[in-house]
Amino acid sequence: MPDSVLRLADIDGTAIESLLAHYSLSLVRVADGETIPGSYWGEDEAGIIGHTVYVRNDTPVHSLLHEAGHLIVLPPERRAETHTDATDSVSEEDAVCYLQIVLGGTLPDVGRGRVMSDMDAWGYTFRLGSARAWFEQDADNARDWLIERGLLTSGGEPV
Template sequence: MADDTVPRSEADSTASVLTLAAIDIAPLRALLAAHALDLVVVADGEPIPGSYWGEPEAGLIGHRVYVRGDTPVHSALHEACHLIVQPPERRAAVHTDATDSVAEEDATCYLQIVFAAALPGVGSERLMRDMDAWGYTYRLGSTRAWFERDADDAREWLVERALLPV
């Protein structure tokens, strides 16, 4: 098996995260399809359309999530969840930047952690560690602490919209 990590940046080569090349993407593709989203894999070295943060981060255009093998799993899930938390009529207009509010951003982060549990070889624990390594920041100091002790508002937002898996 090929190395399953990619450095966060040249400035922090010790931080590594799980990439799409290291997992079977079929379950991710099925998860997105269940929410009327398409996962589009671009060739290694090719630009990722709609990437807000730049490559290797996932990109968004309409109902499509663009990724490469070196795209971090957390990035693919995060961008997909941005689309999932939006009403379908807003999805068509999305190009690169999908955030509408702090509440949507929090719901997106919460949902990506929940969805990671359903992906073989990923899991919520690994995803939260990768989110920390990549630079997500929360008041309580870690993604796990936020998810377990400070995310009630995000969970409620998702429940009100029937977006949490049963």
């Protein structure tokens, strides 16, 4: 992973904690160098177990937002059962990618643009070649999925 992606240590963590609390999620910080519980990708990537997102200071912000997004889109009964791997659903995965961008836009010192560029640097792949192109031109289905479930307003803002 490129060193240039925005990491948790680079931002004010209280905004992330408040964001997660809004969705009844908690954030647990793991000591530097320790294994992150529930991390699908390993290394410095965020992990999820139940209603908790696990991170280290070197966890990329986009990873934290993505994994939190997986928990946010789940109904409470599925959340409680989630450990490491949240879904096999393509439409749900698309919705999570969309949501992580939108949520990044609500955080000071992050923003939608930074989340999208970090997604590209990490290696997310989209039909149109970049997260921004996908988000702006090809993500209607993901946005609609989130709106239908009451997670975004009709204007595309987080609820």
